Amino acid sequence: MALVAAVDGVAGASVGLLPLVALGPAFAGLVGTWLRTAVIGVLAVAVVGALGAVDGLFAERRGFAAVGAVIGVTVAGAIAALTRQRREAELASVRSIAEVAQRVLLRPVPRSAGHLRAAVSYTSAVAEARIGGDLYEVVASPAGVRVIIGDVQGKGLEAVETAAVVLGAFREAAYDEKTLEGVGERVQRAADRTVSGEKFVTALMAELSAGHGATLLSYGHPPPMIVRPDGQVVFPEPPWYSLPLGLGFGPEHSAVPVPYPVTFQPGDQLLLYTDGVTEARDAAGTFYPLGERAHLLADADPQRALETLRADLIRHTRGPLHDDAAMLLLRYREPGTDPDGGPVLGRR
Structure with missing residues (x-):
């Protein structure tokens, strides 16, 4: 003017x-x-x-x-x-x-669960989104620490509703069931009642107890990444890949998931993730090399280590992700530390 x-x-x-x-x-x-x-x-x-x-x-x-x-x-x-x-x-x-729905559905995981320290990272493919189809949870049960990570096919409210059903069934079963197979069966039944059409949910469940390593149960989900203290990276594959949740079990025996043990000792790191991480591409169409980026988890604080890996994932794509990306990092809680990972102070 x-x-x-x-x-x-x-x-x-x-x-x-x-x-x-x-x-x-x-x-x-x-x-x-x-x-x-x-x-x-x-x-x-x-x-x-x-x-x-x-x-x-x-x-x-x-x-x-x-x-x-x-x-x-x-x-x-x-x-x-x-x-x-x-x-x-x-x-x-x-x-x-x-x-509020996100806080109810995807509650912050505890920084300490049993003998483990945990950290989580969630990156939505939509900049303004507050909630999506990826899911995760950590539950300390009498049988050990039980965790789940999953990916609901599709987007929108239907995917959120399915994720809520799967998480609700897992949270209840993780406390009650004596075996990881029992947890998986209850979650499977809940998903079969909810998921319709050709929709499905890939999921990976794990049970970890001190001195006994980890037991994994996969429903068509990518294998986790284990990083050894010497830098060795392992992606433990299941004996056979099973159908995702919501598709039911076929007549073939191979369709039924079976738990399989993996070595997980003090000093190891266990990273569970969704395919939004490994299928993230750069401008040339190259997938994100997760195994080659394992050294980024060297930070003593698991949450900072996971944020470093997340920042590298964003730099790799040089733009918004095409799919939601969730990561859950588990470590042994070192002796002499409090639940938050700090040193234990002497008491009088």
Whole structure:
């Protein structure tokens, strides 16, 4: 508005720039409140009136036309600003509900569970998303620490509903069932009742107990990554790959998942992840080399180590991910540390 007024004062009325003062309330309506837009509009009318009087435009229709244009744009801008404010309030309400749903569905994992320290990272493929189809949980049960990570096929509310059913069944079964197979069977039955059509859920369950390593149960999910203290990286494969949750068991015996043991000792790290990690591609179409990036988990704090790996994943894609990416890192809690990983202070 100041620029238009300056140019009009230098060039004179013959240029006909005065109606451009209406750009002031027009832009105010895009970014400000309706009240601010109205104030800018009143100021614009004053500017047009002053310049029109100096230029002698009110002796003809041009001056009144300029004032009318500013008033019309101001009214339209104020209405647009009011509508935008209402929509922003509705969006904020929806986001707050989504955040509550996320806290209920994907609760923060405990930093310490039994003999383990845990850390989790979740990266949504949609920048504004608060919740998606990946799922994870850590449960300290009488049989040991039981964990799950999974990936629901599809997006949207249907995927969220399926993830909620799977997590609810796992949380209940992890405490009650004596074996990991029993946990898997209950989760399988819950998924079969919920998942319809050709939808499915890949999942990997694990049971870890001090001195007994880990037992894994895979439902068509990528194998975990184990990093040894010497830097060796292992991806333990199941005896055979089974169908994902929700597809049921076929007549073939190979369709039934079987638990398989893996060595997991103090100093080892166990990383469970969804395919959004290993299938993330760079501009050349190269998949993310997770095994080659295992050294990024060297930080003593598991959460910082996982955030370092996540940052490297984002750099690899150089843009938004095409699928949600969840990672769950488990480590032995070293003797002499408190549940948060800090040193134990002496007590009197």
